Amino acid sequence: MDKIIIQGGRTLKGEVRISGAKNAALPILVSSLLTDGWNTYSNVPDLKDIQSTKLLLSNLGARIETDGDIIRIDAGGVCNHEAPYDLVRKMRASILVLGPLVARLKKARISLPGGCAIGARPINLHLKGLERLGASIELKHGYVEASADCLKGNEIYLDIATVTGTENLMMAAVLAKGITVLRNAAREPEVIALADVLNKMGSKIEGAGTSVITIQGVSTLHPVSVSIIPDRIETGTFMISAALTRGDVTLLNCEPDHLKATIHKLRLSGARITIEGKQIRVLGGDEILSVDIKTLPYPGFPTDMQAQFMVLMSVANGFSIISETIFENRFIHISELRRIGADIKISGNTAMITGVPTLSGAQVMATDLRASASLILAGLVAEGTTEVNRIYHLDRGYETIEKKFARLGAAIKRVKV
Ligand code: EPU
Secondary structure, three states, X not given: OOXXXXXXXXXXXXXXXXXEOHHHHHXXXXXXXXOOOEEEXXXXXXXXXXXXXXXXXHHHOOEEEEEOOEEEEEOOOOOOOEEOHHHHOOOHXXXXXXXXXXHHHOEEEEEOOOXXXXXXXXXXXXXHHHHHXXXXXXXXXXXXXXXXXXXXXXXXXXXXXXXXXXXXXXHHHOOXXXXXXXXXXXXXXXXXXXXXXXXXXXXXEEOEOEOEEEEEOOOOOOOOEEEOXXXXXXXXHHHHHHHHOOOEEEEEOOOHHHHHHHHHHHHHOOXXXXXXXXXXXXXXXXXOEOOOEEEOOOOOEOHHHHHHHHHHXXXXXXXXXXXXXXXXXXXXXHHHHHHOOOEEEEEXXXXXXXXXXXXXXXXXXXXXXHHHHHHHHHHHHOEOEEEEEOXXXXXXXXXXXXXXXXXXXXXXXXXOO
């Protein structure tokens, strides 16, 4: 397994191009299951999770061609309705095939995703929603078995505004008979991006981006050609790297509107941020100020930025509080950050951070995707050498992150072990 080695203390300067969004690309690639014929997707990031999605779709019977950041998928020949354990355990988002498979093939058998490092992450709301659309669901031998001769539109209230749950149910409802209303739907930009793609295919979805989404079912959909939106979490991660190293970094090809909460908090921390169209320039301030954050569903501060922001607060001038309200166990990076010298205490879902003047490089272990990114950030600013081990998770969600940081002036390299 590879590891990343960083000599900290360099000031980052220059431009970095932001890749397509992993969490938009995953459901959008899966939505190809709803059509016959070739769909074309551009600006697709080259990530482990994208490879897992391609493997899953080809296992179901889809034809797939890849040319750089363009992926073409024809799901006309899909006849297998099973997502096996070996594929689902590599990527929880595999559950996204449930809705489209039931809509298209009238049945699906999907290995139940287990918990993961950040929490139990049940899928009960995906299943309850699908039942409301008329599917019968059984859990057998670790698999979800769902079937429905004909899905029928219905009112669905989501107890929690689940992101992939909303996406799964939208993909099931587009081919259902009648009208589906999703209440307390997730409002993330990735949900809007999926709805836009589905509408381009011929669906009738209104309200995506609000908490009430209305879907008028249609009988068939057609293939599309679309581009994946920029990754707001990759954008935020690079913004923090600039603030952290007192650098001057311009992010190209990003969507500033999707990062309002992150930009607001970074400005409060002393970073100077200017926005021009699809570009964001971040100039690190002379001093990093303490700022409290609480993770919330969009448009609140994203849980996927919590670990990275915590690194910034670890070297801030003062004391800050970070509350995690989305996942029950998303503080696993803290023990590793402490090894790099951060002063962080935990009480329940609250972390109390006392900023220290310097972090000191150490050997650390990556535990989940965003935790991995936080350790890289800590390494960029720590004195001496930081070695981030088990970076498998990083490759699931960041495209060549070490090359992008190296181009900004970081002393960072990947080592094959
Ligand atoms: N939840 C339930 N029941 C459900 C579904 C969710 O209790 O049926 C709970 C979860 O356990 C969690 C909360 O609801 O406590 C929110 O989870 P959500 O379903 O919204 O998360 P997700 O759809 O599984 C997506 C992203 C995550 C991101 C979260 C929150 C994708 C593929 N994944 O996960 O991204 O953290 O939304 O914004 O879109 C990442 O990229 O690193 C990542 C973890």
